[in-house]
Amino acid sequence: MDFKDSPEEAEYRARVRSWLKTNTPTSRINRTIGDEDSQSIAAAKAWQAKKADAGYACTTWPKEWGGAGGTPTESIIFEEEEERLGLGNMATVFTMGLGMCVPTIMAAGNEADKKRFVVPAMRGEEIWCQLFSEPSAGSDVAASRTRAVEADDGSGDWIINGQKVWTSCAHYSDLGLLLVRTDPGVPKHKGLTMFWIDMKSSGIDVRPIHQAAGSSDFNEVFFTDVRVKDSQRVGEIGRGWNVALVTLMNERLSVGGGFGPNWPELMELASRLPGVEGKGSVLQDGGFREKLANWYVAAEGLKLTRLRSQTALSRGQTPGSEASIGKVVSARQTQVLATEALDRLDQYGIVANDDATSIIGGFQQGFFWGAAMRIAGGTDEILKNIIAERVLGLPPEIRLDRDVAFKDISRKI
Amino acid sequence: MNFDYSDDQKFLKKEARKFLEARCPITSTRSVLDNDSKAFDHKLWREVAEMGWTGAAIPEKWGGTGLGHVELCALAEELGRVIAPIPFASTVYVFAEAILAFGSDAQREALLPGIASGDVIGCLATSEREGVILPEEMSARVVTGKLSGVKIPVTDGDIATYAIVAAQDEAGPGLFVVDMIDEGVVRETIKTLDPTRSAARVEFKDVPCERLGAAGEGAALLSNIFDRAAVLFAFEQVGGADRCLEDATSYAMERYAFGRVIGSYQAIKHKLADIYVQNELARSSAYYGAWALSTDAVELPEAASAARIAGTHAYDFAAKENLHTHGGMGFTWEVDCHLHLRRARQLGLALGGLPHWRERLVRSLERYSTL
Numbered sequence: 001m002d003f004k005d006s007p008e009e010a011e012y013r014a015r016v017r018s019w020l021k022t023n024t025p026t027s028r029i030n031r032t033i034g035d036e037d038s039q040s041i042a043a044a045k046a047w048q049a050k051k052a053d054a055g056y057a058c059t060t061w062p063k064e065w066g067g068a069g070g071t072p073t074e075s076i077i078f079e080e081e082e083e084r085l086g087l088g089n090m091a092t093v094f095t096m097g098l099g100m101c102v103p104t105i106m107a108a109g110n111e112a113d114k115k116r117f118v119v120p121a122m123r124g125e126e127i128w129c130q131l132f133s134e135p136s137a138g139s140d141v142a143a144s145r146t147r148a149v150e151a152d153d154g155s156g157d158w159i160i161n162g163q164k165v166w167t168s169c170a171h172y173s174d175l176g177l178l179l180v181r182t183d184p185g186v187p188k189h190k191g192l193t194m195f196w197i198d199m200k201s202s203g204i205d206v207r208p209i210h211q212a213a214g215s216s217d218f219n220e221v222f223f224t225d226v227r228v229k230d231s232q233r234v235g236e237i238g239r240g241w242n243v244a245l246v247t248l249m250n251e252r253l254s255v256g257g258g259f260g261p262n263w264p265e266l267m268e269l270a271s272r273l274p275g276v277e278g279k280g281s282v283l284q285d286g287g288f289r290e291k292l293a294n295w296y297v298a299a300e301g302l303k304l305t306r307l308r309s310q311t312a313l314s315r316g317q318t319p320g321s322e323a324s325i326g327k328v329v330s331a332r333q334t335q336v337l338a339t340e341a342l343d344r345l346d347q348y349g350i351v352a353n354d355d356a357t358s359i360i361g362g363f364q365q366g367f368f369w370g371a372a373m374r375i376a377g378g379t380d381e382i383l384k385n386i387i388a389e390r391v392l393g394l395p396p397e398i399r400l401d402r403d404v405a406f407k408d409i410s411r412k413i
Numbered sequence: 414m415n416f417d418y419s420d421d422q423k424f425l426k427k428e429a430r431k432f433l434e435a436r437c438p439i440t441s442t443r444s445v446l447d448n449d450s451k452a453f454d455h456k457l458w459r460e461v462a463e464m465g466w467t468g469a470a471i472p473e474k475w476g477g478t479g480l481g482h483v484e485l486c487a488l489a490e491e492l493g494r495v496i497a498p499i500p501f502a503s504t505v506y507v508f509a510e511a512i513l514a515f516g517s518d519a520q521r522e523a524l525l526p527g528i529a530s531g532d533v534i535g536c537l538a539t540s541e542r543e544g545v546i547l548p549e550e551m552s553a554r555v556v557t558g559k560l561s562g563v564k565i566p567v568t569d570g571d572i573a574t575y576a577i578v579a580a581q582d583e584a585g586p587g588l589f590v591v592d593m594i595d596e597g598v599v600r601e602t603i604k605t606l607d608p609t610r611s612a613a614r615v616e617f618k619d620v621p622c623e624r625l626g627a628a629g630e631g632a633a634l635l636s637n638i639f640d641r642a643a644v645l646f647a648f649e650q651v652g653g654a655d656r657c658l659e660d661a662t663s664y665a666m667e668r669y670a671f672g673r674v675i676g677s678y679q680a681i682k683h684k685l686a687d688i689y690v691q692n693e694l695a696r697s698s699a700y701y702g703a704w705a706l707s708t709d710a711v712e713l714p715e716a717a718s719a720a721r722i723a724g725t726h727a728y729d730f731a732a733k734e735n736l737h738t739h740g741g742m743g744f745t746w747e748v749d750c751h752l753h754l755r756r757a758r759q760l761g762l763a764l765g766g767l768p769h770w771r772e773r774l775v776r777s778l779e780r781y782s783t784l
Binding site: 001002003004005006009073076267283286289290292293294296297298300301302304305307308310311312314315322325328329381383384385387388389391392393394395397398 | 662695698708768770774
């Protein structure tokens with residue numbers, strides 16, 4: 001058990017620090033993912049290219065694909081140092097590409113696709129979105145209905161019709177990873193195929209969704225007779241679900257951190273708010289202190305759990321099942337902490353503070369976004385099923401549609 | 414960065430598990446449970462000492478094996494899994510740690526070899542009444558080197574050969590080492606919620622004693638002793654909690670209701686997933702505590718408090734839900750669920766309850782803030 005850097009790690013950290021010192025961009029992004037303006041995106045792209053030139057973008061990717069061929073620990077060190085300077089948000093527009101879509105291409109795509117996509121994504125030149133969820137395929141994402149039918153002109157192209165939803169960043173993405181149904185005549189998991197798609201293709205209509213938190217970060221994406229080439233297929237026909245699993249696994253590793261202010265901010269807020277009896281501060285209130293202690297334990301416990309996974313990575317092992325608990329804990333905690341902060345503001349808690357960088361504004365954002373986080377990337381319920389089934393070995397859910405041809409599944413919308 | 418057991422530590426842990434599965438089956442714990450005159454499993458205690466476990470964190474010059482604190486944590490986890498009915502926690506996590514940390518060289522030479530050999534059973538006596546008691550509120554007194562007062566409950570107080578007693582003298586609160594084999598020590602075994610661990614009411618009548626650590630520093634000494642012990646207790650709690658989850662999971666896989674195993678119902682699956690989440694958080698906090706303990710880090714107070722809170726919460730929760738998953742059978746004497754329920758409470762109270770530790774934690778966080 002040791003938290004100290006090894007001599008090599010310390011040297012790497014020193015190198016990173018000195019590089020960041022001379023190269024840090026002046027602008028920061030304080031918007032949620034998908035809500036960035038064009039200036040922010042330009043700044044994020046410039047920063048990503050600079051990192052790529054210095055070998056700090058996708059540190060662990062192999063050198064043959066333009067990565068630095070570094071260790072997971074080096075990647076963590078760079079992220080820590082970036083975070084320390086408030087640069088943590090600068091790479092969020094690339095999360096879908098670098099965290100999910102491109103790793104999927106690297107795992108399941110052909111050589112030409114890898115050559116075409118890996119480096120531009122790493123350099124921040126192309127932004128990706130993930131086109132999986134649909135109005136009637138949320139948790140049950142394998143129930144996707146968007147259809148790809150072979151064109152009848154002998155070109156081998158595919159014609160796509162249907163709708164995707166909850167697509168973060170689709171409105172400014174260059175490329176998308178698209179899960180479609182190519183064969184409704186077989187059970188649902190077996191009739192899916194994966195494609196990459198140019199988001200400027202004719203027939204794609206991106207419509208922002210006005211969300212509960214007030215902003216529009218996600219989109220609906222409509223496909224009307226969109227033509228894609230067979231060479232855009234990622235993996236074999238009918239094997240789309242297996243390809244999707246690669247993406248989903250990567251998604252759970254890259255989503256999982258908390259959102260916005262945490263216990264230190266709540267503690268600070270509590271120190272300057274009056275207690276319930278008008279005497280002392282909230283921080284002196286016994287009831288508050290008990291809760292604060294529990295939240296500290298959960299938040300720090302999660303952080304430490306991530307260190308356990310990182311230790312496994314740095315030893316060349318696969319992270320253990322402990323990696324699966326992150327979002328279940330952090331999403332709910334975001335919601336609960338925010339509610340407490342608003343409660344302690346008393347009547348004034350209802351007064352909107354639009355500055356998301358302030359403590360109160362941050363908790364107000366967390367109040368809404370905690371709700372979203374409990375759904376995105378696998379709901380609490382799906383994640384608990386995953387823990388129960390894959391970690392504890394309990395029986396899978398009963399699936400009435402498993403062996404039924406997709407077109408024969410009865411459903412109500 | 415390295416946040417896990419090393420390969421050697423994993424090997425030690427594996428060997429310890431093998432040993433305990435063979436030598437500490439649940440019948441060992443039950444033999445203490447069902448026999449009021451049996452305070453602990455003597456044979457197991459001897460064997461554990463012979464293997465060097467009681468001296469795992471004691472340097473070789475004082476008769477220990479000098480393995481280290483993380484190794485001791487690994488052993489604690491295994492002892493926790495099997496609900497071991499021996500005075501290991503009082504002797505090793507509390508008494509030995511206190512002597513190691515604050516004893517004079519003479520005290521270390523006099524006491525540590527006996528702990529390593531298993532001849533010394535130690536205990537810590539602080540509580541005197543219902544509710545949290547601060548050192549400056551204690552009525553036990555030391556006058557001209559003689560201790561008087563009543564302590565209750567004292568875990569292993571009925572079998573201990575030595576005790577560390579919190580009492581006040583002219584300098585204020587202090588800690589004192591007492592040889593329990595003295596006619597002025599009157600001890601009476603008391604009934605507790607966990608009969609697999611022994612406890613007593615101990616009355617001291619003008620018993621000779623020796624100061625441990627600095628005069629008047631009882632509160633600070635005790636606080637550190639509690640922090641050190643809390644980390645080791647947390648590993649027992651994590652071990653016990655993991656065992657509860659395994660037991661609940663395997664029962665849920667074999668018990669049928671409404672035509673299928675109950676482990677296939679989402680209500681049970683999600684409950685067991687919740688236990689898993691709490692156990693993993695507790696394990697991570699315990700690891701951090703192990704790091705702080707083994708490196709004497711300044712972060713020990715908050716690391717220990719967090720390990721304590723997460724460990725107590727996880728074991729209590731796992732023990733309760735394990736019993737619940739077993740249904741009516743879980744509430745019978747014959748099924749082992751109640752042994753965990755009892756031990757979870759014993760471990761959760763022996764160093765003070767959660768409200769006490771939550772307050773300790775917030776106070777140590779306040780040290781860092783700029784308030």
